[in-house]
Amino acid sequence: MTEDTLDTLAAFNKLRLSSHERQTLYKELTQLLDALAPLSSADTSQTEPMIQVNPLGTVMREDTVIPMVSRAEILVNAPEHDQGYFLAPRVLE
Amino acid sequence: MHTLDALTLANQIRRRDLTAFEVAKHTLSRIDADTNNCFLYTTPETALVAAKRIDARLEQGDCPSPLAGVPIAIDDTILVRGDRCTAGSRMLDNFISPFNATVIDKILAAGLIPVGRTNTDEFGVCGSGDTCYHGITLNPLDSSNLAGAAAAAISSRLVPLALCADTLGAQRKFASQTGTIFLKPTYGKVSRFGLVPYISSAEQIGAAGATIGDTAALLNIIAGYDPKDGTGIPNSDLIPPEPSQDLRHLRIGIATDYWTTLGRTGTATLTETRERLTALGATLQDCPLPQQQTDILGMASMALQIIAAAEGCNNFSRYDGIKFGYRPQTYATLDDISINSRSESFGREVKKTILFGSFVLAQQQYEAYYLQALKIRRLIQQQLAQALQTYDCLLIPASTGQPYHKTNPEANARQCLTDTHYTAPATLAGYPAVAAPSPAVTQERCGIQFIAAPNNEQILFDIVNLSTTDSLIP
Numbered sequence: 225m226t227e228d229t230l231d232t233l234a235a236f237n238k239l240r241l242s243s244h245e246r247q248t249l250y251k252e253l254t255q256l257l258d259a260l261a262p263l264s265s266a267d268t269s270q271t272e273p274m275i276q277v278n279p280l281g282t283v284m285r286e287d288t289v290i291p292m293v294s295r296a297e298i299l300v301n302a303p304e305h306d307q308g309y310f311l312a313p314r315v316l317e
Numbered sequence: 318m319h320t321l322d323a324l325t326l327a328n329q330i331r332r333r334d335l336t337a338f339e340v341a342k343h344t345l346s347r348i349d350a351d352t353n354n355c356f357l358y359t360t361p362e363t364a365l366v367a368a369k370r371i372d373a374r375l376e377q378g379d380c381p382s383p384l385a386g387v388p389i390a391i392d393d394t395i396l397v398r399g400d401r402c403t404a405g406s407r408m409l410d411n412f413i414s415p416f417n418a419t420v421i422d423k424i425l426a427a428g429l430i431p432v433g434r435t436n437t438d439e440f441g442v443c444g445s446g447d448t449c450y451h452g453i454t455l456n457p458l459d460s461s462n463l464a465g466a467a468a469a470a471i472s473s474r475l476v477p478l479a480l481c482a483d484t485l486g487a488q489r490k491f492a493s494q495t496g497t498i499f500l501k502p503t504y505g506k507v508s509r510f511g512l513v514p515y516i517s518s519a520e521q522i523g524a525a526g527a528t529i530g531d532t533a534a535l536l537n538i539i540a541g542y543d544p545k546d547g548t549g550i551p552n553s554d555l556i557p558p559e560p561s562q563d564l565r566h567l568r569i570g571i572a573t574d575y576w577t578t579l580g581r582t583g584t585a586t587l588t589e590t591r592e593r594l595t596a597l598g599a600t601l602q603d604c605p606l607p608q609q610q611t612d613i614l615g616m617a618s619m620a621l622q623i624i625a626a627a628e629g630c631n632n633f634s635r636y637d638g639i640k641f642g643y644r645p646q647t648y649a650t651l652d653d654i655s656i657n658s659r660s661e662s663f664g665r666e667v668k669k670t671i672l673f674g675s676f677v678l679a680q681q682q683y684e685a686y687y688l689q690a691l692k693i694r695r696l697i698q699q700q701l702a703q704a705l706q707t708y709d710c711l712l713i714p715a716s717t718g719q720p721y722h723k724t725n726p727e728a729n730a731r732q733c734l735t736d737t738h739y740t741a742p743a744t745l746a747g748y749p750a751v752a753a754p755s756p757a758v759t760q761e762r763c764g765i766q767f768i769a770a771p772n773n774e775q776i777l778f779d780i781v782n783l784s785t786t787d788s789l790i791p
Contacts, residue, residue, distance in 0.1 A: 233672045238656045264689070266696070277505075278550050293416050310639055
């Protein structure tokens with residue numbers, strides 16, 4: 225990982241790092257990656273990746289609406305809302 | 318009354334020697350006087366109303382469960398409708414839960430009384446105990462060190478039970494260091510609906526208590542298939558109420574390699590545990606589970622870090638300051654809101670998780686890190702499954718036993734990675750595990766951990782129930 229990579233990842237994840245954070249995180253992440261080096265020694269050429277631990281396959285359910293939470297209850301947590309909608313800065317001129 | 322275990326307390330409430338109301342009031346007053354920062358806040362109004370309601374039902378002979386009337390703490394990553402739920406983060410400092418987690422619906426139906434929310438590492442990330450926005454929680458057995466808040470709350474006799482999420486395994490580690498028990502169920506046995514997500518494919522809500530009987534009773538209440546959780550396993554067996562009288566029917570595999578690396582602490586704990594289990598009739602045999610850095614099990618902690626970061630990175634992407642969460646003071650554009658919200662409110666460990674997760678998921682690194690970690694996960698599950706064909710359960714340490722000092726976060730973060738080595742195998746495999754304090758080695762709390770095959774919580778219950786008779790809680 226280079227410092228440029230870190231900057232790209234931060235921008236991609238909508239994070240602005242202070243110079244101290246950038247310095248510390250870069251150091252910690254490079255140390256972490258060094259510590260993960262033994263992983264490459266494992267022979268996994270014949271092994272399938274395990275995404276879920278239980279053999280459930282794709283779980284489907286009926287495409288029906290089940291009332292659970294009201295619009296008002298959801299909007300309680302919205303920093304800004306108006307007439308039942310979330311408010312955000314204008315994106316189109 | 319606060320020194321009673323949960324089942325005894327429930328029994329006294331059921332017999333009307335005590336009322337749920339007076340127990341709740343006593344509990345709340347003790348929490349108010351707590352100096353270890355176990356609780357972020359209490360919910361006295363709803364707790365006392367719920368206690369009165371249970372008292373009225375019990376007066377009519379209507380007892381909804383063996384734990385009716387017992388106070389319980391809820392980890393701050395589990396949603397309770399109408400309550401704040403911060404997940405230990407500034408991002409959610411003002412978040413009000415719009416619905417109950419399924420486990421909350423279940424404990425309310427069973428007549429338990431939620432009294433407040435325990436502190437947590439931010440989103441459960443790291444697990445060292447010092448990444449919470451609301452400050453650290455101290456270990457009541459040694460206030461110069463940190464502890465998980467649920468374990469500390471039980472250890473200091475504030476509550477007899479707690480619900481909390483096992484992410485990287487910190488709940489098991491801190492249980493072993495506070496004289497308490499933590500039971501991590503089989504993945505999918507307990508609904509995660511309403512849990513603030515971090516490692517969706519591995520984390521589980523588990524039961525913390527002062528005795529294994531209490532945690533088993535709680536697990537019986539919260540377990541069961543939930544159609545709202547797509548990862549739930551149907552027909553999950555519960556733990557029968559009658560425990561075994563001895564362990565003659567059990568073969569326990571001692572993962573010797575894990576114990577020898579701990580030196581004197583490991584040897585002393587293992588010797589003492591082995592004597593107790595042998596006296597109870599169990600057959601103990603050394604189980605060759607090599608765990609050096611170049612062994613598959615030695616890579617469990619590394620694989621879990623990668624998977625946790627990858628899933629955490631995705632789960633934390635939902636926080637943008639628009640629909641809910643921290644809204645910055647200054648912004649001009651839509652992007653400003655998200656960037657300022659996330660930059661100002663996430664702690665350093667969460668930012669590190671996001672950046673690392675994003676790195677291992679990037680096209681250039683995907684195969685070397687994320688895909689490799691998923692393959693190692695399968696090999697780890699295969700190794701555990703193979704060992705558990707020979708043995709009914711495996712005995713490994715719960716942690717290194719090294720404490721987390723309250724003024725040394727950098728050393729704690731490193732220590733946390735080392736301790737994850739002991740908890741990661743069960744977490745990655747989705748197998749049930751229970752952590753308990755070392756029976757007699759009170760100064761060296763590496764603790765003991767038993768791992769069983771999926772849905773075999775009964776075995777864990779029998780072993781800990783019979784082998785850890787002495788409480789280490791003052």
